[in-house]
Amino acid sequence: MAAAAGVAPSTVSRAFSRPGRVNAETAARIHAVASELGYRTNPIARALPTGRTSMLAVIISDVTNPFFFEIIRGAEAAAADAGYVMLLVDAQESSTDEREAISRAIPIVDGLVLANSRMSNHAIRTVSAQRPAVVLNRPMSGMPSLVSDNARGSRRAVEHLAELGHHALTYVAGPEASWADGMRWRSVLEAASELDLRVRRVGPFPPTLAGGTAAVREMAANPSTAVIAYNDLMAIGLMRGLIDLGARIPRDVSVIGFDNIFGSDFCTPPLTTVAAPLHSLGAVAVRMLLQELGNRTSGVVRPAMLPTHLVVRESTGPPPRRRQAPRWASTAPSAATGDGSGPDPAPDPARHPAPTSDQPRREERSAGRTAAAAPAPTAPEPVRRSAATRSSESTTNGSAARDRA
Amino acid sequence: MAAAAGVAPSTVSRAFSRPGRVNAETAARIHAVASELGYRTNPIARALPTGRTSMLAVIISDVTNPFFFEIIRGAEAAAADAGYVMLLVDAQESSTDEREAISRAIPIVDGLVLANSRMSNHAIRTVSAQRPAVVLNRPMSGMPSLVSDNARGSRRAVEHLAELGHHALTYVAGPEASWADGMRWRSVLEAASELDLRVRRVGPFPPTLAGGTAAVREMAANPSTAVIAYNDLMAIGLMRGLIDLGARIPRDVSVIGFDNIFGSDFCTPPLTTVAAPLHSLGAVAVRMLLQELGNRTSGVVRPAMLPTHLVVRESTGPPPRRRQAPRWASTAPSAATGDGSGPDPAPDPARHPAPTSDQPRREERSAGRTAAAAPAPTAPEPVRRSAATRSSESTTNGSAARDRA
DNA sequence: CAACCGGTGGCAATCGATTGCAGCCCAAGC
DNA sequence: GCTTGGGCTGCAATCGATTGCCACCGGTTG
The missing domain is CATH 3.40.50.2300 (Response regulator)
Known part of the structure; x- marks a missing residue:
């Protein structure tokens, strides 16, 4: 190349990398020859020095x-x-x-x-x-x-539910090691407190479709009219599980996810979600x-x-009027009030063999001042998990999931 | 590095790149020093020579x-x-x-x-x-x-429909410029002929969700009990459109897609599809x-x-018994027989504003010997398309999906 | 005693740019 | 007319490896 233009390689180099440093005429000639030869400076050779x-x-x-x-x-x-x-x-x-x-x-x-x-x-x-x-x-x-901005997103989700008339919601948790999960849960808790919603947390579950489906069992045992899931994948899995149980969405249950991933618009029903940019x-x-x-x-x-911003689609709506147990609840009507005062009804393992059956269930917490003031509890008790669950938990992740090894 | 090991750089190089060329002892020393220093040969410098x-x-x-x-x-x-x-x-x-x-x-x-x-x-x-x-x-x-192997996949899809008892199907075409579309359509046609199914082709449509939804209008004008779409995205869009019209899937219509993309398992109903590996x-x-x-x-x-292989999920089933127009058909019962003998009923543009309204509709073709013998017609007549459709058509080829601005 | 041997390892050129330094040329200044 | 200086360009070292070629070594062979 240098030879073709009749100049030294250094001049060619300068012609390309620092325009002012070379006579306009020479530069023009060099560029002409270069484009004629299809010459482009070799990125590897350039990278070396x-x-x-x-x-x-x-x-x-x-x-x-x-x-x-x-x-x-x-x-x-x-x-x-x-x-x-x-x-x-x-x-x-x-x-x-x-x-x-x-x-x-x-x-x-x-x-x-x-x-x-x-x-x-x-x-x-x-x-x-x-x-x-x-x-x-x-x-x-x-x-x-x-x-x-997960905090703002969570808040919007809770506000949306409150506006629709819900009085309680369940948060379906993703991996506890995840920063995003902690943030989302804390913010949901806080917003619910201010808006006077009761809030409950189940999980953690793997942040996957399967994880969402697994959460259905706990939902059925302790129904609520609204759910916020850690991410869209879980929300979709959850909806599918709920629908299989005969629930109608959003008539019986409203569901909100996070992230607005591909597919959240064409699942059924299209998912209301906190869209990440x-x-x-x-x-x-x-x-x-x-x-x-x-x-x-x-x-x-x-x-x-x-x-972030809330994308309202068709998975959320006003809560159902009735105060009795929904037909998709797994057992006694008493549980349907959602106040958690009674003992948890035993889930029916035959119906929904869940990989997380040995996982301790959290107590419902009222979102009163005290609860809101407390930072989100992270893994308060050691959690036993089946090998299957543990491995699958690490397979996907909507947002940050750190290594726990 | 060379200095650290007390050898010439050439020897270091050989120690790494050609094991036999250097004394085992020297090589060992070099490797020891290297790992101690965290030395790795610089890929850029290596690339140059x-x-x-x-x-x-x-x-x-x-x-x-x-x-x-x-x-x-x-x-x-x-x-x-x-x-x-x-x-x-x-x-x-x-x-x-x-x-x-x-x-x-x-x-x-x-x-x-x-x-x-x-x-x-x-x-x-x-x-x-x-x-x-x-x-x-x-x-x-x-x-x-x-x-x-699109040919084999198409064949399996048609066989599946035939086994379920369908006697006719519609192929919803993707971009005509796409090799895959031609291949899929040809193979569907051929298989349908052998299995004595009537087959009809609509389109082309953009290979997107919207494209699938757009195809609903033509489907409604000329209903059939089974559809094979160019790809999953279109199949999903089609299902959504059909469901909006009150059709139940698969009870009223069976739908099959291609590719088995992410999401084809959690759309509703989960899509039967020809899975690409x-x-x-x-x-x-x-x-x-x-x-x-x-x-x-x-x-x-x-x-x-x-x-490829056929993944059977829940979007396919036996055809409905009744022979009258399905409720989601756009007009006269006569069209519902699907024999295409009558004139095409005019679609109602108000109900489904379609971007492809100026597109000529293909005649239904029976998959008799003559039709099967002919190679798949590719754009037999000049097709007028809206600018939007045209541009989207050229956007993809094997299986594309994006909506464009 | 010299040629030869296979096994090693160093020398030095090379890959294609970049860049500090120096030299050249011409114009301006004294 | 000589110096000075700025603009431009070439020289040559450099980046960090690769690789052909050659030298060296102790031992064997003709």
Whole structure:
């Protein structure tokens, strides 16, 4: 190339990388020859002296999780806009795989986005020490991180139910190790308290369709007119289980999910959900990273937060009028009042063989001042789980689920 | 590193890249020092002299299309297994974006997989001339390509319907430019002929939820007891439209889709579908590419094909007994016999404002010997389409899904 | 005694850019 | 006319590996 244009390679380099540094005439000639030859500067050769590859890695805890679909696309778009190439890495829900993949990717990228990483904080900081990194869906001090406004979202969900006339709701919990679950539950609790709704929590369950279905058993044992599930997948699984029991949604039960994933609009009924700005989450994370790459002089970094909004579809409606046990409840009418004063009726295992049968059930809590003031209890008692449940719990994840090993 | 181990860099290099070429003792020392220092050979520096980067690009026509989710994961897994890093590139349903992205990726990868490429054959061959490439979901002679067995899948779908007792079916077509659509339709036609089912084709429609919903209008005008849709998304959209009209599925209408995408199991009712081996499609494509990288001595290459299988869920059942017009039909009972002898009743545009209202309706064709003998007619008459429909038609090819702005 | 041997390991060129430094040229200033 | 200086470009070192070639080694063979 240099020879073809009759100049030294250094001049060619300058012609491309720093426009003003070369005579306009020479530059024009070089560009002409270049486009004629289809010449493009070799990114690998360039990366060697500069150390910059113009590649970003996006580490996803599970590429098959629909939660990430729009995030991936948002990230890709933002990266492409800035002339960066995106390396997509699937951690396959395994922190060791994630580590391994990151160590392979690190030497060839300028920075990385860790989406719902399952690694420990310490491991993340180690990564961050080697390359600029942005953490997605997990607040971390001292390094750039980005989360969505779960608190506001939860509040909107509760408000929506209150406006519809509900007086009580059940929160179906996802993985306890998940930051998002804690946040969502706490905020639901708080909002319910202010709006004078009774609230109850069941779970944790795996954040999957199956997890949602598993929760039906507890719901049936202790019915309520409204449910907020940890994520859409669980909400959908829950609805399916409820419908199988003969419940009509939303006439008998209102259901709200989180995230607004692909599919939440065409499940039946279409799901009311707290929409996370998925595309933006990906795009903004990348832009934060890009900014980090630009000036390493980042002072105090605090978690950035993106707004959520409630998407009202057809899975929510006014509560049923009757005060007797709904037909889909598993037993005695007394349980249907939902005040939890009586002993839990024994569920019928034959009807719904549940993988979580050995899991202690939480007491219903009234959302009075005291309850609201207390921070969300996290794993107050050791929880025995079946092997099946434990493994499946780690298979999917709507939002941050940290490693518990 | 070389200094730390007290040897020349060349020896370090050989210790890693060609085990036999270095004294076992020296190699051991080198490896010891290396692991102590956390040294790993720099892939970029290595790539410069060798020209190999151990990276593969997977170009996806639309990362948000659920069709690709498992494909991506399969590809990632196969690449990671072989020690390759995967570059995921989103073509965003645009052939120019695709070209651009490929030209950026080509200098840094050893080979690429083109999944449902939207580029011309010629453009693909140009790419293939620069780097080994495997084409996914599009048969191409002279270069490795991989498709799923649509013919067999279509046949199984028709057989399933025949076994249930159906005597007629409607095929809801996807984009005419799509190879898969042609293949599916031809095979449906052929199988229906052999099994003595009447068959009718409507469309083309965009391969999206909305496309499926749009097809409802034509269905209502000319009801049949069974439908095979070009893909799952359309099938789901179709079901939703049908249900809105008061039809019960599968009691009134049986619906079958293609691909078995995420969501086809939790839509209502769960969809019977011709499952493509999505994960394998991705993994095998990558493995074919890897093999290609190993020995460039590929002789005659012919499209490889992966088997499909029918997943029977709840959207199919026996046909209804009655012979009168179903209540969801748009008009006169005469149309309900489905023999197509009468003139098409005018659809009611007010009820279902359809984007394809100016589209000529195909005549029903009996699947007699003559019809079966003829190859599938592809766009036999010039079709007027609205701009919206036209643009969406060109957006996809194997199975696409996105709604566009 | 020299040629030869297989097994090792160093030398140095190379991949294709980047970049500090120096040199060249021409115009302006003294 | 000589110096100075700015604009432009070439030289050459560098990034961190790979790899062909050659030297070395102790021992064997003709």
